[in-house]
Amino acid sequence: MTNILRVESSIKGEASVSRKLTDRIIARLTAADPDATVTLRDLSTGVPHIDGAWMGAVFTPAGTRTPEQADRAAYSDALLAEVRAADTLVIALPVYNFGVPAPLKGWIDHLARKGETFQYTEAGPEGLLKGKRAIVALSSDGTKIGSEIDFASGYIRHMLGFFGITDVDFIAADQMVFGPEETLQKAEAQIDALAA
Incomplete structure (x- = not known):
């Protein structure tokens, strides 16, 4: 059984193009594996910013955290547990002002924890979440994926x-302002061609 985040x-x-794309990706993956579980993490309502209190909380061993630290770390720990449990991540990436939306950046900030998602070795950094697949559904009005303005x-x-x-696979409905119907059809064809 596959766990999908x-x-x-x-x-x-509901007007979101990236959400339409992730709908289709999830439909494709669950059609191929009807026993797959899907966990939704909707960041659109906001993600708490990391700060010094957060750092003190998440880098304190769970068993020795104060009640305040435990409360502060709980959200970040929940995000980390979801990613660890997932075999496949389906990530919506609407491009805002040439970059990632603030909530998605916040999600990444919560996950970027030394000893949990990465470690430093003599050979350089090493990721600790190996063996997972990610499918990223990028949408943009004017930014072309892979261009010099795509950050x-x-x-x-x-x-x-x-x-x-x-x-990591990218599905791109980019530069929607120049032909929304054709661009969306192209992205949907990319999804239909994905290995499930």
């Missing part, structure tokens, strides 16, 4: 790789 970050609700897809690929997730 679906991560949404668009603030557009979103490269960042997501880098951070996933930093965590040890190197099996």
Whole structure:
């Protein structure tokens, strides 16, 4: 049985193109594996920012945290547990102002914990979340994926790789302003061609 973690970050609700793409990706994956479980993490309502109190909490061993630290670390620990339990991550990536939405960046910040998702070795950093697959559904009005003004897809690929997730597929409904119907059809065809 496959565990799928679906991560949404668009603030557009039902009008979101990235959400339409993740709907289709989830439908494809669950059709291929009807026993798959899907956990939804919707970041669109906001993600608490990390700060000094958060750092003190998450880097204190769970058994020795104060009640305040335990409360502060609980959200971050829940996000980490969801990613650890997942075999496949389906991540919505709407491009806002050439980059990732703030809630998605916040999610990554909560996950970037030394000793949990990565470690430093003599050979350099090593990701600790190996053996997982990620499918990223990118949507944008004017930014072309992989272009010099795309600061979103490269960042997501880098951070996933930093965590040890190197099996990453991108589905792109990019530059929607130049032909929304054709662009969406192209992205849907990419989804239909995905290995499930």
